[in-house]
Amino acid sequence: MSVKDLIFKQAKEVDERYQAAKGLRPRMNKVFPEHFSFLFGELALYSFVVLLLTGTYLALFFQPSSAELVYHGSYTPMHDVEMSQAFASTLDISFDVRAGLLVRQMHHWAANIFVAAILVHLLRIFFTGAFRKPREANWIIGVFLLILGIAEGFAGYSLPDDLLSGTGLRIMSGIVLSIPLLGTWLHWLVFGSEFPGELIIPRLFAGHILILPGLILVLIAVHLAGVWYQKHTQFPGERGTERNVVGVRTFPAFAARSTSLAIMVTGILALMGGIFQINPIFTYGPYQPSMSSINSQPDWYLQMIEGAMRLWPGWRIDLGNYTVPAVFWPAVVMPILLFGSILVYPFVERRLTRDTGLAHNIAQRPRDVPVRSGFGAMTLAFYFVLVIAGNDDVIDFVFSVPFERVVWFGRIGVLVLPPLAFYLTYRICLALQRADRDVIRHGVGTGVIQRHAEGYFVEVTQPLRAEPDQESLKFARYRGNPVPHLPGDLETTKDGGKVAAKDTGRLP
Template sequence: MIAPRIADAAESADQRYLAAKGIRPRLNKVFPDHFSFLFGELALYSFVVLLLTGTYLALFFDPSMAQLTYHGTYPNMNGIEMSRAFESTLRISFDVRGGLLVRQIHHWSANIFVAAIVVHLLRIFFTGAFRKPREANWLIGVLMLLIAIAEGFAGYSLPDDLLSGTGLRIMSGIMLSVPVIGTWLHWLVFGGQFPGEVVIPRLFALHVLLLPGVLLTLIAVHLAGVWYQEHTQFPGKRGMKRNVTGTRAVPAFGIKSTTLAVMVTAVLVALGGLAQINPVFHYGPYQPSQASINSQPDWYLQMVDGAMRLWPEWRIDLWGTYTVPAVFWPAVVMPLLLFGGMLGYPLLERRASRDSSSHQIAQRPRDVPVRTGLGVMAVTFTLVLIFAGLDDVIAFVFAIPIERLVWIARVGVLVLPPLAYLVAVRICRRLQRADSEVLAAGVSSGLIERRAEGYYVEVVQPLRPQTGEEDLVYPRYQGNPVPRLPGDLEVRSPGRR
């Protein structure tokens, strides 16, 4: 009885709005099968979990810095003066049904959301999927990463515990280090001297209203761009510029995507229930006079913390009026250069390569050694700075003088990125030579055959003749099936003895 009613309702809607005409092509949309294209969906589904858990937490959180004396469920904090923000965090953790689980799921989702964006951007960068006509989507992706980091920092600072308060104090110093406008930025966020009375309410408004709205808008625009411009695809037997190969949206890809959403949610729930993260009840409320080792932010801000630890104490006095502290360079200039380079890279590569044509086929990293080397160099630079941000923990655990670790990281941040660039370029060019050998001689079959003259050679599988424009630009291996017995295939070259 239900199915005929649904069919009648769909028929009625189609008669009025001609929905089938627009929906049918969308249902036939094809998505690539390669696993790397799912990182964007991983980010999307972790963001959905973020929204759901964040909405639940917002019902019980009190973003107030008014002071009170705690008398609650957690006995270790009884009698301690704290803000209402920290007290409500304790109440969520110990009194609200499922509060601690939801809070930890929310925190894990934030980490995985940013990580998925980073990996997704790396896939796009290394495969050249940012080239024309998809430059706008690359810019949107970089802006989403920047806003996701800001959103994570705002949420991370809300509990007003000792760890988040230390992070806010560092942010206060970074803002004040900006010449000319630093005091105005500080007033905009803190409303006066640190810590003030308004920073938590303002961060709460940013965290639950402004930044999620901007992220939702960017995600919608990004998905619309991907939907109408189609995905790039790797070259293959059927992968060409004029077609799209993969799985249709309905039903195969829909089932795959739904399964991924369920798996992402299940993993996040498991992490929230089994892996402790940000136990603010161990840190206590923020006190400006207190600090401890292992005061690191979440991983996506770790490189900024590491850069500040490595930068020497160089300050500049301008005309006796303005002072540029040392922290300004690693905490402000370096992130601006990093994100500015990411935003402008498509334009720089297009001008350097003089390539203004449209691209629908993804490149293998080995096909563009310089770009691959630059990406590996940037990743190495980031990893060294993350290592530097953990120097106090490493020094404590392994009983190593922290000064030695600082100098090791300083040398590493200067030496390792260029070395990684050279190694990556060398590997790419070696793989290109291997591809050229395959194109010239054929694919190695792994079979050894004895010749009439008494010597042995490896049987080489010849390639089929290349036809079509795509084959000339992106040669693909279209050989016959690899023979199972010696003598099944004519030897094209003597190969290796």
């Protein structure tokens, strides 16, 4: 009996007992859209799988302890240096564990790509209106996944107890203490004592490998279940409607494509881990409260808070025996307002637009919703200004720009650039809408220039709708209408009109 016959026989026996085909057939025939932008969610998923695998390997060798020791390991430049067991075990992973440094760097790169993929995925959902009814819950889950991914990244970033991560942890300690009334109690709950204490590393380790990954796994499972049963949105097209899905089936096309993406993500992360250095803790040294250095910035997804703290003036509020430090506003209030606004945006837009009708399965083009696109551009401009402000010391050092001038540029920019981004995006969307109306009214530009009888030159346009006497364009539609590009691609009809001789292109 051949292998094929043996597999077929075993599958038949399983189906006879459990009726597997009855449950699998509709799942295998499920249709997924083909647009590339839908792959960012899968990119986040496969990055998270790499995170789980590499993190499990690293956890076998990491010592989550703040106990002090004198290092005498393989990295000779650190000999006789006092450090925590956490930092010493990270050095051992980097230089003594087989493939330890490769796995460490793969893990760190995967964390950055995981958060970036979630962010880009959310941006695609926002700008195309994919958060509208009935997908509001999935939008909320996606935002919480972004928040948990940032928290998970910060916890892992702080575990090695090196000079850079220790500086970030000290900043976080100050942020917690800045919270009025609750700050002292929350600091004790997190650190167990005054900073740094001996409990913070074990607690971060437990949160990093158990609590936060568990929450992320639950949210991913709920998110995938929602996408599976509610189906994806899709871009408008010739066949796409609110009641169907146009794309490829789960098996074999989508399964092969998704498996290929998973292999590519793993391979590229392995390549990045082997070639591109990231977080070289052995060049930073162990954390010492009295030391810091230039370019002490966290990973990119936290630089916004760093930049906000650097731009905010030193205004503090004294209320009797209580003080509200200046850092409370940019580091606590601003992120809460920002993420809170992102969470409730679908409900605010639905109320303002009175969009309480049927479910929306067709994605919108950003140009067709200029106000929403303007708000998105404004938020991105706000974010990028704060990220640049978080590197003001590096700008000062590299470009010899006075530090105070960089700060004032950032303060002015954070007030001026976001509204400017809103206005420009809004006007660009309106201009694109006018261009669309011109296409509908006059036809598609072909790029072919023709001399008119009166002597002037005009571009040959092709109408979107077929004229009654143009048999070749009788069934032309907005999507898929042939567009000629060269003079040789045009034919002259009996009445002198121009039609496409062959299909040389299609409308985007």
